[in-house]
Amino acid sequence: MTMPATLIEWEEGGERRQAFWRSLAKTPPPRRVLVADDGMAADAAFRLVSEGCALLWRGDFQNARQLLQAISRRIERRAAAAKVEAVTTPEGFHRYRLARAQRARTLGMLLLPFDVDHGIPLRRAPNVAAACREAHGAVTGAYVASLRELLGIIGAHQWRQKGVAVPALGARIHPHYGVFAPVRGEYVDLLAQAPLPADCTGAFDIGTGTGVLAAVLARRGVGQVVATDCDPRALECARENIARLHLERQVEVVEADLFPPGRANLVVCNPPWLPGKPGTPLERAVYDPCSRMLHGFINGLPAHLAAGGEAWLILSDLAEHLGLRTRAELLSAFAAAGLTVAGRLDARPSHPRTADSKDAIHAARARETTSLWRLRA
Numbered sequence: 001m002t003m004p005a006t007l008i009e010w011e012e013g014g015e016r017r018q019a020f021w022r023s024l025a026k027t028p029p030p031r032r033v034l035v036a037d038d039g040m041a042a043d044a045a046f047r048l049v050s051e052g053c054a055l056l057w058r059g060d061f062q063n064a065r066q067l068l069q070a071i072s073r074r075i076e077r078r079a080a081a082a083k084v085e086a087v088t089t090p091e092g093f094h095r096y097r098l099a100r101a102q103r104a105r106t107l108g109m110l111l112l113p114f115d116v117d118h119g120i121p122l123r124r125a126p127n128v129a130a131a132c133r134e135a136h137g138a139v140t141g142a143y144v145a146s147l148r149e150l151l152g153i154i155g156a157h158q159w160r161q162k163g164v165a166v167p168a169l170g171a172r173i174h175p176h177y178g179v180f181a182p183v184r185g186e187y188v189d190l191l192a193q194a195p196l197p198a199d200c201t202g203a204f205d206i207g208t209g210t211g212v213l214a215a216v217l218a219r220r221g222v223g224q225v226v227a228t229d230c231d232p233r234a235l236e237c238a239r240e241n242i243a244r245l246h247l248e249r250q251v252e253v254v255e256a257d258l259f260p261p262g263r264a265n266l267v268v269c270n271p272p273w274l275p276g277k278p279g280t281p282l283e284r285a286v287y288d289p290c291s292r293m294l295h296g297f298i299n300g301l302p303a304h305l306a307a308g309g310e311a312w313l314i315l316s317d318l319a320e321h322l323g324l325r326t327r328a329e330l331l332s333a334f335a336a337a338g339l340t341v342a343g344r345l346d347a348r349p350s351h352p353r354t355a356d357s358k359d360a361i362h363a364a365r366a367r368e369t370t371s372l373w374r375l376r377a
Helices: 042-050 061-081 090-107 129-136 147-162 186-193 212-219 232-244 281-285 289-303 327-336 362-366
Strands: 006-012 015-021 032-036 053-057 110-114 143-146 164-166 171-173 202-206 224-229 251-255 264-269 305-316 340-347 370-376
Touching: 006 032, 042 053, 042 061, 042 090, 061 090, 061 110, 061 147, 110 147, 129 147, 143 147, 171 212, 186 212, 186 305, 186 340, 186 370, 202 212, 212 224, 212 232, 212 251, 212 264, 224 232, 232 251, 264 289, 289 305, 289 327, 327 340
Parallel strands: 015 143, 032 053, 053 110, 202 224, 202 264, 224 251, 264 305
Antiparallel strands: 006 015, 110 143, 164 171, 305 370, 340 370
């Protein structure tokens, strides 16, 4: 995977130096960069990064990790000193997102050097070449990237190696970097429990991601599933998972913006649950700009559902509790497309963040319900 060649510049040893800047989050290179090492105090580092000055690390790798943790603690103490606003309105959610983005920018100011083979020329640096190749692909020169982003790459690599257990599938799904992992299992369980339409011989899985829903449908006996996505990472990930599960004869993964050609007895979609603009490519699984995918799916169903078939829309109501969308708006979208609701299955999330009372959107999370809407044309 190639990325645009952007340079980052700094002064070191009395010379002006530069290297390629790489950010999978598409963060622009910082304008001001200072060289730092093990002698940098945490308070001084926090002050500099808070002012927008990046630190290019030349010391011990493990000390850099400890410094990043120290900066994070200082950010959390500053946030704790401020009054936490319970987010219940679109304006409040916008401020919440801005604060989260600022925290990410600040933590992203601790930078590391990388060789052309993705090696890190620092003491006690781990071998991250395999993880970085999965995320960045091949590179053509030495580069600089943030330590925070590297830790995310390492975590994604570990998930890819280990896989995520999916009880409804009786197997593991191996997510790739940048592809939404099925760690919130309630939406998969809903799909596994919903009654299949009569004579359901074929299905479409729109926006397949890791391929988990297509795999569950195949395991439930659907003879032919066409799984679509327009993200190259997702397509590669889904194909790998389908092959690992030996479901290639039942599941075909194709590149498409929403629907493939033709009609199916069952059309499934689990779109991003929140309307909004993604701040990074990784947020595309969470935020749906102007609800484009949601409305594209709803409006396209009449042309792609076979007679007597059903569509399953899997959607959280978190957006409703945050004031980003109303239930009436969702029902009106169904009606405008000529769809009727044949039934609905609900599940309450059980992930740890639902119990985190310190989270500004805890009140909304505590009331969240994930639903599988059964729609007919």
